[in-house]
Amino acid sequence: MSSKEIILEKARSVAALPIQTLEIIDLVQNPDVAMSQLQELIERDPGMTSNVLRMANSSSFRGVYEIGSIREALVRLGTKTVLELAVASAVAPVARQPVAGYDMPAGDLLTHSVVTATTANELAKHLKIDVNPRVFTAALLHDIGKTVLGTFIQVNPRPIIDLAFVEHIPFDEAELKVLGTNHPEVGAVLLESWGLPKTIVNAVAFHHKPDFCPESDRSAAEFVHVADILGRLCGLGVGVDGLNYTASPEAVHHFRITTHVAEEVTAKMIDTVSDMLGVFDVQAGSESHGN
Amino acid sequence: MNHTVGISEMKVSNNPEDVLVTYSLGSCVGLTLYDPVIRVGGMIHCMLPLSRLDPAKAQMNPCMFTDTGIPTLIQAVLNMGANKKRLIAKVAGAASPLDDNGIFKIGERNYTVLRKVLWKNDILIAAEDVGGTVARTLFLYLDTGKTVIRSGGKDREI
Numbered sequence: 001m002s003s004k005e006i007i008l009e010k011a012r013s014v015a016a017l018p019i020q021t022l023e024i025i026d027l028v029q030n031p032d033v034a035m036s037q038l039q040e041l042i043e044r045d046p047g048m049t050s051n052v053l054r055m056a057n058s059s060s061f062r063g064v065y066e067i068g069s070i071r072e073a074l075v076r077l078g079t080k081t082v083l084e085l086a087v088a089s090a091v092a093p094v095a096r097q098p099v100a101g102y103d104m105p106a107g108d109l110l111t112h113s114v115v116t117a118t119t120a121n122e123l124a125k126h127l128k129i130d131v132n133p134r135v136f137t138a139a140l141l142h143d144i145g146k147t148v149l150g151t152f153i154q155v156n157p158r159p160i161i162d163l164a165f166v167e168h169i170p171f172d173e174a175e176l177k178v179l180g181t182n183h184p185e186v187g188a189v190l191l192e193s194w195g196l197p198k199t200i201v202n203a204v205a206f207h208h209k210p211d212f213c214p215e216s217d218r219s220a221a222e223f224v225h226v227a228d229i230l231g232r233l234c235g236l237g238v239g240v241d242g243l244n245y246t247a248s249p250e251a252v253h254h255f256r257i258t259t260h261v262a263e264e265v266t267a268k269m270i271d272t273v274s275d276m277l278g279v280f281d282v283q284a285g286s287e288s289h290g291n
Numbered sequence: 292m293n294h295t296v297g298i299s300e301m302k303v304s305n306n307p308e309d310v311l312v313t314y315s316l317g318s319c320v321g322l323t324l325y326d327p328v329i330r331v332g333g334m335i336h337c338m339l340p341l342s343r344l345d346p347a348k349a350q351m352n353p354c355m356f357t358d359t360g361i362p363t364l365i366q367a368v369l370n371m372g373a374n375k376k377r378l379i380a381k382v383a384g385a386a387s388p389l390d391d392n393g394i395f396k397i398g399e400r401n402y403t404v405l406r407k408v409l410w411k412n413d414i415l416i417a418a419e420d421v422g423g424t425v426a427r428t429l430f431l432y433l434d435t436g437k438t439v440i441r442s443g444g445k446d447r448e449i
Contacts, residue, residue: 161443234317243318
C-alpha cells in the first residue's frame with residue numbers, strides 16, 4: 001500500500017461518533033426538523049442541555065433576558081440556531097486531543113475549530129445571509145483530518161514544514177507532496193466513514209481549494225474557507241501551519257470580502273469567542289494554546 | 292512569575308522575577324518596551340490597526356487597536372518611571388496569509404501603524420520578527436529585558 005492508502009485506511013478505522021451525536025447530525029440534514037423532536041433529543045443528555053444553554057446565553061446569542069430552558073432557547077433563537085449549538089456540543093470533544101505533529105497542544109484544535117465556527121457565524125450575520133447549519137458543522141470539523149495525521153499516524157512534519165516555509169507553498173499542498181494526501185482529504189474520508197452529510201464532507205474536503213468543489217456544495221466550501229482564513233488571522237489555536245495558506249480570490253469575490261469586512265468580523269468574533277471557548281473549557285490566549 | 296497578555300491586552304511590571312508572555316500572535320502585533328536602567332517593562336498585543344473601525348470599543352479598550360494601544364503602553368511604562376530615551380522596543384507578529392491579494396493584510400497594516408506611532412514618539416525599533424506566515428509567541432524577561440520568540444516549536448532571542 002502507498003502511504004496515501006495507509007493513511008486513508010487509518011482514517012476509516014477511527015472510532016465512530018456516539019449514536020446520539022449521529023442522531024443530532026442527522027437532524028442537520030432535515031430542514032424541517034420539529035421543535036419538539038429536537039428538544040427531546042437535547043434534553044435526554046444533561047451535558048448537552050447545559051452546553052446548549054450556556055452557548056445560548058453567551059454574548060453571541062443572548063438578548064436582554066436569560067434563557068433558562070431548551071424550550072425557551074428554541075422559541076427565542078429558532079430551531080436552526082439551537083441545532084447548530086447542539087451539534088457544536090456533540091462534535092467538539094473529537095477536536096480536543098493534542099495534535100503532536102502539528103505542534104498543537106490539547107485544546108488548540110478545538111480552539112481553532114470554535115474560532116472558525118464563530119467566525120462563520122459572525123460573517124453570516126455581517127453579510128446578512130442565511131447559512132445552512134451544515135456549514136457551521138463543517139466549520140467545526142474542517143481540520144479534523146489533522147487528528148488522524150498528527151495523532152494516530154504521527155507523521156513526521158519536518159519535510160512538510162520545510163517545503164511549506166522554505167519554498168513558500170501552501171501547507172495543504174506541501175502535505176500532498178510529502179504524504180500523497182492532506183488533512184482536508186483525510187478529514188473528509190473520516191467524516192464520510194462516520195456517515196456525515198455530503199455537504200459537510202465536501203466542505204471539509206475542499207476547505208483550502210473551494211474552487212475545485214462540486215458546484216452543489218461549492219458555496220459551503222467557500223464559506224468555510226473564508227471563515228478559516230479569517231479565523232487564522234487572530235492566531236488562536238493555530239499550529240505549525242500558521243497562516244501558510246492561500247485565499248481563493250473567487251471565494252473572496254463571491255462573498256464580497258473586503259479588508260473592512262475582514263476587520264469588522266474579526267473584531268466581533270473576538271468579542272464573542274471567549275464565551276464559546278469557555279463552554280468547552282478552553283480559554284482564549286492561555287498557555288495551553290500558545291504555539 | 293509568568294503573566295499572560297491576552298489578545299487586546301497589555302501588562303507592565305517592575306518585578307525582575309516576572310516574565311510577560313503573549314500567545315498566538317497571527318496578524319496581530321506584539322510590542323515590548325523595556326527600560327534597562329530601572330528594569331521596567333511592558334508588553335501589548337494589538338489586534339486591529341485603526342480605532343476608527345469602532346471608536347466606542349476603542350474607548351472601552353484602547354489596547355485592541357494599534358493606533359490607540361501603543362500610546363497607552365508607552366504612557367503606562369512612563370508612569371512607572373521609565374525614561375523614554377532609554378526604552379528598548381521590540382516587535383513581533385504581523386503575519387499574513389500566503390500570496391495574499393491585499394484583503395487579509397491586517398498584519399501589514401498593524402505593522403505600518405505601529406511604526407508610525409513609535410516614530411511619532413521618537414522610539415526606534417531595536418529588534419523585530421514580523422511578517423511571513425507563522426504564528427508567534429512573545430516573551431519578555433523583566434530581569435534582563437531579554438525578548439524571546441517562539442514559533443514552530445523553536446525559541447530564539449531577538
